[in-house]
Each structure stands twice: as C-alpha cells, then as structure tokens.
Amino acid sequence: MITLTSPWQAYAAQTPHKDDGPHSPPARFEWGTHRWTGPGNDAFGRDLCRRTVLELGCGAGHNAAYLADQAGAHVTAVDMIDLQIRRARSYYEHISRLTLFTCEAMRFLRYGTDVYDAVYSVFGAVGLIDPAILLPAIHARLNRHRPLVFSVPHPARSAHRRASDLPQTTFLTFPDGTRRALPRWELDLSKWSTVLARSGFRLSQSWELHNPAKPAVPTTLLINARRL
Numbered sequence: 440m441i442t443l444t445s446p447w448q449a450y451a452a453q454t455p456h457k458d459d460g461p462h463s464p465p466a467r468f469e470w471g472t473h474r475w476t477g478p479g480n481d482a483f484g485r486d487l488c489r490r491t492v493l494e495l496g497c498g499a500g501h502n503a504a505y506l507a508d509q510a511g512a513h514v515t516a517v518d519m520i521d522l523q524i525r526r527a528r529s530y531y532e533h534i535s536r537l538t539l540f541t542c543e544a545m546r547f548l549r550y551g552t553d554v555y556d557a558v559y560s561v562f563g564a565v566g567l568i569d570p571a572i573l574l575p576a577i578h579a580r581l582n583r584h585r586p587l588v589f590s591v592p593h594p595a596r597s598a599h600r601r602a603s604d605l606p607q608t609t610f611l612t613f614p615d616g617t618r619r620a621l622p623r624w625e626l627d628l629s630k631w632s633t634v635l636a637r638s639g640f641r642l643s644q645s646w647e648l649h650n651p652a653k654p655a656v657p658t659t660l661l662i663n664a665r666r667l
Contacts (some may be wrong), residue, residue, distance in 0.1 A: 639667050
C-alpha cells in the first residue's frame with residue numbers, strides 16, 4: 440500500500456535533488472553507497488543492448504537512465520513513491536527506451552504480463568520484501584537463464600549486526616539526521632543462496648563492496664543469480 444506516511448515518502452521529500460528539467464544520465468551504473476566501487480553494469484554478466492530490463496525500486500531513475508542511454512537496454516523502472524517517479528521523469532523522460540511507473544513492486548509483478556531479460560534492485564525491493572514472496576514473483580516475470588541482480592546492505596557492515604532469516608529492524612537515516620525504523624531481511628551469502636534456490640534461482644556470482652575510506656568492512660552485498 441502506498442501511503443504518505445511511508446518512511447520512503449518522507450525520505451524522498453527531504454532528499455536534495457537537481458532542478459527539474461532534462462539531465463544527462465550518470466557516467467556509470469552504481470550498486471553501492473560509494474561511487475566508482477564495484478563492477479558497474481558488468482554485474483549483469485551479459486550485453487543488455489536491445490534487452491528488456493526491469494528495475495524494482497528505481498528512486499530518481501539514475502541507474503535506469505544509464506542502462507537505457509548507455510547500454511541500449513529497454514528499461515522499465517518502478518517505484519512506489521510518486522515523488523521519485525516525477526523527479527525521474529523530469530530528469531530523464533527524454534531518453535528513449537526508458538519507461539517509468541509509480542507502482543509498488545509486488546503489485547507490478549503480480550498484475551503485469553511482460554517477461555524480462557533481466558531484473559535488478561539497488562537497495563530496492565529485494566531485502567525490503569519477504570524473499571519467500573518476492574523471489575517467486577520475480578521468477579515468474581524473468582526469462583529462463585536470465586539474471587536477477589541485486590545489492591543489499593551487507594550484514595557484516597556493523598559488528599552489532601548478525602545475519603538472520605527473520606526481518607531485522609533497521610533504521611533509515613534522513614538528510615536532517617532523524618531516523619525511522621523499517622524491517623529488512625539481513626541475509627548473508629549462504630542464506631541468500633538457499634532462499635534463491637527455493638524460488639528457482641542459482642546464485643552465480645557475488646561481490647562485497649566497501650567504503651574506500653574503510654576497506655576492511657564491507658558495506659554492500661551484490662549478488663547475481665540466474666533463473667533456472
């Protein structure tokens with residue numbers, strides 16, 4: 440359910456943004472919280488030119504715009520917060536091959552009919568929705584042997600956190616410094632492999648992304664899984 444009381448609505452309202460109007464897409468696809476870290480769009484493991492791609496939780500659309508403009512993909516990007524989609528359209532509506540929708544991820548997966556060549560999530564729906572519900576829904580909308588690629592906060596990013604099969608209470612920090620609690624599934628790589636297998640995926644490759652200033656502690660877990 441999309442509501443104005445969602446913490447993501449409040450977060451979007453507080454997040455600084457560029458002035459409205461057309462903008463060039465970013466120079467690189469980003470999976471983590473620190474720019475120029477990780478494999479970029481190479482994490483998909485295949486050329487996406489003329490392929491159909493779905494993003495679940497696109498925010499202001501930067502990665503989707505990159506794939507449509509620079510990788511030549513046909514990208515459908517959804518986000519449940521209309522403010523984010525309005526921003527994305529004001530920035531990137533001029534880019535061909537990019538379609539943006541305001542829609543909650545599960546609703547889009549359940550009621551849509553298109554099947555895609557790749558699905559991805561960057562701190563988006565994957566990890567915020569019960570994997571036992573979300574992953575089968577993605578499986579139904581993904582062509583065989585095609586990739587699901589997603590990044591989530593690394594469960595080892597803090598010494599106080601432990602991987603768990605159950606949703607953990609995490610906190611979303613707003614630009615003004617306030618925090619809101621929200622549930623997140625904090626799985627380690629082994630647990631992700633297990634839940635992916637239950638839903639018809641095989642874990643193909645993974646990466647740990649780091650804050651360059653603190654390279655000893657991983658901040659982001661990035662996973663490529665193939666639909667069987």
